[in-house]
Amino acid sequence: MTIFISIVYFMLNMVEINRIKLDKADLTILSELDKNCRIASTILARKVRKSRQSVDYRINNLVKEGIITSFQTAINPHKMGHKIYKIYLKLRNIPEEKDRLFKYLKSSGKVYWMGECSGNWELIFGIFAKNDYEFFELKNELISEFNKIIVQEEGQILIDVKQYPKMYFTNRISEPTMFAGELVNNQLDKLDYAILGEIVNNARISLVELAEKMKSTVIIVKGRLKKMEQKGIIIQYRIGVNLNKLGLELYKSVIKLDRYTKEDERKLESYLSSLPNIQYFIRNIWSIEPELVVSSYQEYYQIIENLKKAFPEVIRTVDSVLMITDEWTPGFRNLLKAE
Numbered sequence: 001m002t003i004f005i006s007i008v009y010f011m012l013n014m015v016e017i018n019r020i021k022l023d024k025a026d027l028t029i030l031s032e033l034d035k036n037c038r039i040a041s042t043i044l045a046r047k048v049r050k051s052r053q054s055v056d057y058r059i060n061n062l063v064k065e066g067i068i069t070s071f072q073t074a075i076n077p078h079k080m081g082h083k084i085y086k087i088y089l090k091l092r093n094i095p096e097e098k099d100r101l102f103k104y105l106k107s108s109g110k111v112y113w114m115g116e117c118s119g120n121w122e123l124i125f126g127i128f129a130k131n132d133y134e135f136f137e138l139k140n141e142l143i144s145e146f147n148k149i150i151v152q153e154e155g156q157i158l159i160d161v162k163q164y165p166k167m168y169f170t171n172r173i174s175e176p177t178m179f180a181g182e183l184v185n186n187q188l189d190k191l192d193y194a195i196l197g198e199i200v201n202n203a204r205i206s207l208v209e210l211a212e213k214m215k216s217t218v219i220i221v222k223g224r225l226k227k228m229e230q231k232g233i234i235i236q237y238r239i240g241v242n243l244n245k246l247g248l249e250l251y252k253s254v255i256k257l258d259r260y261t262k263e264d265e266r267k268l269e270s271y272l273s274s275l276p277n278i279q280y281f282i283r284n285i286w287s288i289e290p291e292l293v294v295s296s297y298q299e300y301y302q303i304i305e306n307l308k309k310a311f312p313e314v315i316r317t318v319d320s321v322l323m324i325t326d327e328w329t330p331g332f333r334n335l336l337k338a339e
Helices: 002-012 024-035 041-048 052-064 095-107 132-145 190-199 207-214 218-230 262-273 297-310 330-334
Strands: 015-017 020-022 068-075 083-091 111-119 123-129 150-163 177-180 234-241 249-257 278-284 288-294 315-323
Touching (some): 024 041, 024 052, 024 234, 052 068, 068 190, 083 132, 095 111, 123 132, 132 150, 177 234, 190 207, 190 218, 207 218, 218 234, 249 297, 262 297, 288 297
Antiparallel strands (some): 015 020, 068 234, 083 123, 083 150, 111 123, 150 177, 150 278, 249 288, 249 315, 278 288
16 A cells, blocks of 8 residues: 555645646545535535635646546436346457447447456446346347357346545545445436436536426426435436546456355455545455556555455455446436436
8 A cells, every 4th residue: 555655645746647737626626526526616615725716727627638537427227127237258359340349239228338458358348137038138149149259258247336436536535325236116207317318427517507408497407306316316426537647547356255254245345445546346246346546557466465365265366457448338328218
């Protein structure tokens, strides 16, 4: 952790990475926006101890410089009656087939997220389906269509996720938000779906503008948002960040376990939650997956080695991948259409 703390100290005292300067105020703004990007500029200004005009200028500049890539509404498909499944692929080096596979996944209507990676796997993607039978058919169709390029495949059922604030900006430990979990088929109408479709990638939109787009009133739209938050359909309003602009990397660890008692689980989650690097902690049916933001592979390697030493009787194997891309696909928007 010494390496990471020294990096954070450097960042908090004015840094220049890839010609982009960030000071403590910028980093605090990024941290607060990731906790709730719908926060009012006046409230954010008090937290940063700057004027509202200065805060708005800094946010606009972070967008202009490509550090903030999006203002996202995190939506939980499990609270909309859809389970989340994941597929991991190892691929042959056939460029034209790889391009065809990527186009297929992006246009499938069921793939909501995909990430190209380097390491034990070369492609990981998430599929939403209403039941195991639907996923089974989707998986078989995929394997049959692309058997020439697929060397190895593995599937998982996602249980739940702890979604952490981007703590690496300030080195302050914060509580995560829970994602996935119990399957609930909440009933939504056309207005609910329309609101979700608008704010999913435009989370900082004002209530006035959102109401105008919905041809509704501020009171009605505000009430619908509140209701979907209470039901756990909307779980958070966050920002997307270009890690490359900050000289940072994202690694996913796919960890198979020898044992996982309740006490093991508590200790392991507590250990990971104490790391400012952690971004997600994912529990699948057969594995767990911490995602870590670091400055280099050496830093990531040291974190994993320390983890294995701390839990030698719990951890069986660790497969590591460097996430090269991390993108939502049109399939995610299909989930937000009234059925």
